[in-house]
Amino acid sequence: MEKILKLGLPKGSLQDATISLFKRSGWKINVNGRSYFPDINDDSIECALCRAQEMSINVESGIIDAGLTGKDWIAEHESDVHVVSDLIYSKTSARPARWVIAVAGDSPINSLKDLEGKTISTELVKFTKRFFKEQGINVNIKFSWGATEAKIVSGLADAIVEITETESTIRAHNLKVIHEIMQTNTQFIANKQAWENPVKREKIQQIAMLLQSALVAEKLVCIKMNIPENLLDRIIGLLPSLNAPTIASLYKSSYYSVETVVDVNEVRGLIPKLLKEGAEGIIEYSLNKVL
Numbered sequence: 001m002e003k004i005l006k007l008g009l010p011k012g013s014l015q016d017a018t019i020s021l022f023k024r025s026g027w028k029i030n031v032n033g034r035s036y037f038p039d040i041n042d043d044s045i046e047c048a049l050c051r052a053q054e055m056s057i058n059v060e061s062g063i064i065d066a067g068l069t070g071k072d073w074i075a076e077h078e079s080d081v082h083v084v085s086d087l088i089y090s091k092t093s094a095r096p097a098r099w100v101i102a103v104a105g106d107s108p109i110n111s112l113k114d115l116e117g118k119t120i121s122t123e124l125v126k127f128t129k130r131f132f133k134e135q136g137i138n139v140n141i142k143f144s145w146g147a148t149e150a151k152i153v154s155g156l157a158d159a160i161v162e163i164t165e166t167e168s169t170i171r172a173h174n175l176k177v178i179h180e181i182m183q184t185n186t187q188f189i190a191n192k193q194a195w196e197n198p199v200k201r202e203k204i205q206q207i208a209m210l211l212q213s214a215l216v217a218e219k220l221v222c223i224k225m226n227i228p229e230n231l232l233d234r235i236i237g238l239l240p241s242l243n244a245p246t247i248a249s250l251y252k253s254s255y256y257s258v259e260t261v262v263d264v265n266e267v268r269g270l271i272p273k274l275l276k277e278g279a280e281g282i283i284e285y286s287l288n289k290v291l
Contacts, residue, residue, distance in 0.1 A: 004044040005194075005203045008059065008067025010052040011036075014186065017089060018068055024214040024288050025207075044203060053123075056081055056189060065194040066204050072099060072163070072184035076127045081189040085208040088185050089215060099124060099182040100167075102175040103159045104152050112179055115139055115159055121151040122161035131181050149173040213289035220287055221267050224259040225279040232256055235277050240266065255280075261290070 009018055009029070019029045022040075029047060030039040038047045050058055055069035056079035066084065074081065088096065101120075103109045109118070116137055121144040122128050132139050144151060144160070151157040153173055163184070164170055167177060188208050194200045227235050232247075236258065239245050245260040258279075262270060271282055 002044070003046045005200055006046045006048060006063075006065045007040075007207070008048055008050045008055050008064040008069075009038065010055060010068050010186075011049040012051060014052060014068070015049070018186075021087075021089060021211060021214055024217070025210040026289075059189050059191050062191050062193060064191070065200055066188065066190040066207070068186055068188055070097075070184050071187050072124060072127070072182060074187065074189065075182070075184075076124055078126075079189075080192065082192050082195045083187050084190050084195075084204055085188040085212060086185060087188055087211055087215060089218075096183040096185040097163050097165045098180050099127075099161060099163050099184065100170070100177045101159055101161055101179040101181060102149075102152075102170050102177050105174045105176045107158075107176070109159060110178055112137060118158035119156075120159045120161060121148055121157035123148065124161055124163075127182070128161045149175060209291070210289065213291045217287035217290040219264055220261050220290055221264050221284050222259060222261050222287055223267060223271070223274075223282060223284050224257065225274060225282040226250065226255045227258050227279050229254045229256060231278040232258075235274060235279055238270065238273055238277065240270075261287070 009015065015031070019031070022029050028041045031049070032039065036049045038049065040047050048064060050064065050067065052069045053073050055064070055067045056074045056077050058064045059067050059081050060079045068087065101112070101115070109115060112135055117139070119140045119142060120128065121142050123144050125141055125143050129141050142157065148160045148162045149169060150173065151160055152175060161181065162170065170177060188211065190204050195204065236245060239258070239260045240262055241260040245258050248257045250257055267284060271284070274282060
């Protein structure tokens with residue numbers, strides 16, 4: 001089968017989470033050792049690993065038709081790409097990450113204005129320069145090749161601009177956050193010419209739809225139970241659902257089988273209530289996709 005789409009996958013911290021998301025969406029991706037061209041169980045797709053920091057550049061140029069990268073790196077390079085879909089996931093959580101300005105915990109720097117004339121270390125150089133220019137604050141921005149938090153500890157910078165989800169690494173280095181400059185999440189982007197190609201666009205939309213359905217399903221579970229007829233209305237009243245629960249009478253029985261979809265954070269409190277009210281044979285199972 002002829003290849004329809006060249007798909008970019010982020011190499012690095014998001015790689016495993018992305019491959020896992022694709023697996024739940026119906027695509028099995030196999031990364032072979034040091035190869036930058038993983039196998040995928042879809043003959044119409046050619047995969048290529050690419051650093052998230054470079055993805056939008058390669059998509060804009062057409063080297064890659066579509067790929068996944070952070071909103072931050074699109075902003076960093078001011079890339080002219082089509083954003084197909086927001087995908088809220090990361091290596092540790094399903095929430096946006098934040099780029100923040102941090103300084104030493106005992107630093108007298110407590111506001112943006114206090115950074116006037118100071119040295120800031122970051123990997124997000126271009127965006128940070130634009131940010132401080134808009135604020136009218138003169139700072140010296142230095143590119144960081146990694147271990148950015150250590151730049152303050154070692155005296156190489158007065159402040160850093162760094163990405164964080166939980167601030168645990170920042171706190172571990174005895175730093176404090178004084179300002180947030182951007183929230184970011186993974187985005188599925190496409191080359192504008194590829195997006196105008198009907199065949200490529202259809203494939204891109206298929207991928208986006210199934211990735212989103214897998215992310216929605218990740219937050220939900222299905223619960224199924226048996227309920228005696230005399231308790232049906234009372235227990236149904238406890239059940240949240242996308243629309244309404246599915247109810248079916250059991251063969252030659254006064255019991256009903258009831259099935260519904262519940263937020264994963266609600267189910268742990270819901271099941272004890274259902275048991276207390278008389279529900280029986282409760283089964284909980286995960287979902288792959290919800291559309």
